[in-house]
Every structure is written in C-alpha cells, then in structure tokens.
Amino acid sequence: MRQIPIYFYSSTSGMVRQFAQALGRPVFDLTEREVRQSVPDGPWVLLTPSYKTGNADNDTIPEPVKRFLHDPATRRRMVGVMGSGNRNFGRHYQAAARDIAARSKRPVLFEFELQGTQWDVEEAKELLRELDVQFSPRQ
Numbered sequence: 462m463r464q465i466p467i468y469f470y471s472s473t474s475g476m477v478r479q480f481a482q483a484l485g486r487p488v489f490d491l492t493e494r495e496v497r498q499s500v501p502d503g504p505w506v507l508l509t510p511s512y513k514t515g516n517a518d519n520d521t522i523p524e525p526v527k528r529f530l531h532d533p534a535t536r537r538r539m540v541g542v543m544g545s546g547n548r549n550f551g552r553h554y555q556a557a558a559r560d561i562a563a564r565s566k567r568p569v570l571f572e573f574e575l576q577g578t579q580w581d582v583e584e585a586k587e588l589l590r591e592l593d594v595q596f597s598p599r600q
C-alpha cells in the first residue's frame with residue numbers, strides 16, 4: 462500500500478525533523494530546493510512548526526512552506542496538516558498549521574509541542590496508517 466508522504470519544514474533546532482524522521486515513512490525536507498520545487502504525485506501531509514515573526518500581521522507560516530504551497534496541484538493533493546508548536550505562544554499556538562488548514566479547508570490532523578513525545582509519535586503513526594488506507598486507490 463502507498464504510504465502517504467510527509468513534507469516538513471524544520472529550522473536549525475531540528476525538532477520537527479526529529480519527529481518526521483521517527484514516523485517510519487517517506488519524509489521530504491522543504492529546506493531543500495528540489496523538494497520545494499517538486500509537486501507531490503498523490504495525497505500528502507504537511508508537517509510544519511509555527512514561527513511568530515513579531516511583525517504587524519504576526520505571520521507564523523515558514524517561508525519555504527508558503528513557497529511549496531504556491532502550486533495549485535500541490536495544494537489540491539494535500540490531505541491535512543500536522544503542527545508542532547509551543548504553548549508559551551498563547552493565542553499563536555499552532556497558528557501556522559491552523560491557518561493553513563482553515564485556508565485550504567483541510568483538517569488539522571495532529572498537534573504536538575516541540576519535538577513531541579514517544580506517545581505523540583505513536584499516535585501520529587497510527588493516524589497516518591489510517592489515512593494510507595483511506596486514500597489507497599480502490600481495486
């Protein structure tokens with residue numbers, strides 16, 4: 462069965478990268494230009510942290526994520542969003558994942574703090590296995 466790939470952005474602190482790499486499925490790093498410029502060939506899931514910039518509109522979506530979502534086919538094939546955040550950011554908690562989900566009318570599939578716990582990883586794995594089934598082409 463096709464495993465739905467994860468496209469993630471992670472900064473140099475690498476917390477999202479650590480989580481992504483623990484999922485045991487194909488993961489693609491949006492800090493790499495070739496990945497950012499590619500278009501997924503089927504259903505895929507976005508995994509993003511939120512980064513409050515402190516500017517007037519408090520935009521929290523990482524720039525590489527924005528660029529990747531520029532392509533309409535890429536947006537159409539996105540089945541949901543997972544977010545990493547930090548509750549210390551109060552009302553901005555998970556702002557990027559929630560904002561993208563709302564704008565694209567896709568669900569927030571899972572939220573966790575920082576690099577997540579081992580239980581977070583297990584829960585995300587299970588949820589993704591269910592999505593694999595849901596989105597597998599019918600025979």
Ligand SMILES: Cc1cc2nc3c(=O)[nH]c(=O)nc-3n(C[C@H](O)[C@H](O)[C@H](O)COP(=O)(O)O)c2cc1C
Pocket residue numbers: 470471472473474475476477478510511512513514521545546547548550553554555556574575576
């Ligand atoms: C400058 C800065 C701004 C942040 N802004 C937010 C925010 O607005 N909302 C949130 O939930 N988390 C926020 N966080 C927490 C990060 O999203 C969280 O630590 C995430 O795990 C970082 O992932 P990364 O290490 O892969 O880049 C911020 C962290 C930093 C350093």
